[in-house]
Amino acid sequence: MTDITSRRDPHAPGVPGVPAISLRGATKRFATKDGSAFTAIRDVTLDVAPGEFVAVVGPTGCGKSTTLSLVSGLEPASVGTVEVAGQPVEGIPDGVGYMFQADAVLPWKNVLDNVALGLRYRGLRRADAEARARDWINRVGLGGFEDRYPHQLSGGMRKRVAMAQTLITEPTVLLLDEPFGALDVQTRELMQDELLTLWSGSGAACVFVTHDLTEAISLADRVVVMTAGPATVKDVVTVDLPRPRRVEEIRLTPEFIQLYKRIWDSLREEVEITRARGASRVA
Amino acid sequence: MSLDTQTRPTAEPQQVPAPSPTFRLFRSRASRRRSTVALVRVLLIVVWLASWELAARTVIDPFYYSMPSQIWDRLVDWFTEGTSMGSIWSNMAVTLEEAVLGFVIGTFAGVVLGIVLGRARFLSDVLAPFIKGANAIPRIVLASLFVIWFGLGMSSKVATAFVLVFFAVFFNSFQGAREVDKVLVDNARILGASRWAMMRTVILPSATSWILASMHVAFGFALIGAIVGEFTGADQGLGLLINHAQGNFDAAGIYAGMLIVTVLALGAEWLITRLEQRLTSWRPPSGSELARDL
Numbered sequence A: 001m002t003d004i005t006s007r008r009d010p011h012a013p014g015v016p017g018v019p020a021i022s023l024r025g026a027t028k029r030f031a032t033k034d035g036s037a038f039t040a041i042r043d044v045t046l047d048v049a050p051g052e053f054v055a056v057v058g059p060t061g062c063g064k065s066t067t068l069s070l071v072s073g074l075e076p077a078s079v080g081t082v083e084v085a086g087q088p089v090e091g092i093p094d095g096v097g098y099m100f101q102a103d104a105v106l107p108w109k110n111v112l113d114n115v116a117l118g119l120r121y122r123g124l125r126r127a128d129a130e131a132r133a134r135d136w137i138n139r140v141g142l143g144g145f146e147d148r149y150p151h152q153l154s155g156g157m158r159k160r161v162a163m164a165q166t167l168i169t170e171p172t173v174l175l176l177d178e179p180f181g182a183l184d185v186q187t188r189e190l191m192q193d194e195l196l197t198l199w200s201g202s203g204a205a206c207v208f209v210t211h212d213l214t215e216a217i218s219l220a221d222r223v224v225v226m227t228a229g230p231a232t233v234k235d236v237v238t239v240d241l242p243r244p245r246r247v248e249e250i251r252l253t254p255e256f257i258q259l260y261k262r263i264w265d266s267l268r269e270e271v272e273i274t275r276a277r278g279a280s281r282v283a
Numbered sequence B: 001m002s003l004d005t006q007t008r009p010t011a012e013p014q015q016v017p018a019p020s021p022t023f024r025l026f027r028s029r030a031s032r033r034r035s036t037v038a039l040v041r042v043l044l045i046v047v048w049l050a051s052w053e054l055a056a057r058t059v060i061d062p063f064y065y066s067m068p069s070q071i072w073d074r075l076v077d078w079f080t081e082g083t084s085m086g087s088i089w090s091n092m093a094v095t096l097e098e099a100v101l102g103f104v105i106g107t108f109a110g111v112v113l114g115i116v117l118g119r120a121r122f123l124s125d126v127l128a129p130f131i132k133g134a135n136a137i138p139r140i141v142l143a144s145l146f147v148i149w150f151g152l153g154m155s156s157k158v159a160t161a162f163v164l165v166f167f168a169v170f171f172n173s174f175q176g177a178r179e180v181d182k183v184l185v186d187n188a189r190i191l192g193a194s195r196w197a198m199m200r201t202v203i204l205p206s207a208t209s210w211i212l213a214s215m216h217v218a219f220g221f222a223l224i225g226a227i228v229g230e231f232t233g234a235d236q237g238l239g240l241l242i243n244h245a246q247g248n249f250d251a252a253g254i255y256a257g258m259l260i261v262t263v264l265a266l267g268a269e270w271l272i273t274r275l276e277q278r279l280t281s282w283r284p285p286s287g288s289e290l291a292r293d294l
Helices: A064-072 A111-121 A126-139 A155-167 A185-200 A213-219 A254-282 B021-058 B068-081 B088-119 B121-136 B139-150 B154-178 B182-190 B195-232 B238-247 B251-279 B287-293
Strands: A021-031 A037-048 A053-057 A079-084 A096-099 A173-177 A205-210 A222-226 A233-238
Touching (some): A021 A064, A037 A205, A053 A064, A064 A096, A064 A205, A096 A155, A111 A126, A111 A155, A185 A213, A213 A222, A213 A254, B139 B154, B139 B195, B154 B195, B195 B251
Parallel strands (some): A053 A205
Antiparallel strands (some): A222 A233
């Protein structure tokens, strides 16, 4: 188990000594259409300290995203406990932000209204919400695009809107489900840098799900390797690369490459299992 | 003049946004095509009306089939002298009021119930067979019942229009509420949306295109409901006028009434299209709309 106090960011919000996220033996089963149970994740135990950035990697479709659903309260755990800031998760916990893989901004609202959405839901007056939204729009580099609708923006710009929409609520727990998966490589690297910059001041605990190992190591303090589905924690690797990081540069350092090899060794088996299953299904 | 729609490459493609010679040529070609289309349409109407008129004066019996000049005379008569049932304007106003009331109430009820049931799975599972059963009833027959219940006045027609409109709108808004993107709902939940805020900012806007699509059909239904209601028993309205014309073997009167109803329906259709454009301005222009803009 990780020593929470030593990794703790001194400026991070939350209760000292209490992990921001705590999963204990969490298992999630879904009922399939034919009535049988499908196990997405089994017996996942993981702590994330306040202010810590954890990346979760695993083979495609292994159930990584389900872990985030449990933490966010979108889905209840079938077995085990899930706690956010020491409180068991029932419904959506306070202070949770979630960036989805798919476009989740409302297509019928312009950039300003989309970014202000979380504050409006929380009952803030329109003028105040819009003032803060404008500030966030500038911080994600979309100044001047306040009146545009999502379909008038590029994929990268829509991700910026989603990022501002999530971060404006000042989450203490930030969940990211392959948020940049659909972007081209250059835009993705730009967005990764952007995310690190915005996160570094916030002190939020981050869980970033991805199947891109480079992305995981560039961003995270720890990389969690999941097994082939039903997923459970296979390996946890600490990434002690210095911050602040520039993702384009850090991936060329020898330390990075060493970490990459170390984690890939662990991940490769699982990827191969998944591939073999896929092949047998096709055959 | 030709109907040739192909645009041949007339010059090198140019990147200038201002009207370049190529663009102007393209536009003049497009506008020429538009006026050709309009001209051919007018020509079709002229040919149709002229052949009808000619046939009625020579071969067929205008007593049964009437003819354009008679219909025109009847319209002029109605609008200048008034009808046997009073002023044409007041008759139009009555029918329109019945249709609009039935349309508004029916649309409102259809949207509210459709969206609520669309999001409440238990309730919709319970009510599904009843709703399907109610939809299978030949509802136009209810007009007779409504005359007994509500009398010859306006309310029985509003009720007939309502039952026709309600189901058309209900099924579409139900479907629309069901098909909301789950990611949008999850995202709004995480951002802290209450049930009501979720309905207002996510479910309803998402279902809007479904609802608007049904509203085009629904206004037609509302007019049918009002007119059939007037057929069944009324003291005023276009349906009564048409029914009266039928009683007098006045084919021209039936045609004239039909024509007025058609114009009303087209006017309403135009208004609904405008509303649709306003409410869906956030949407990217679809392929067909882009094509029309050319």
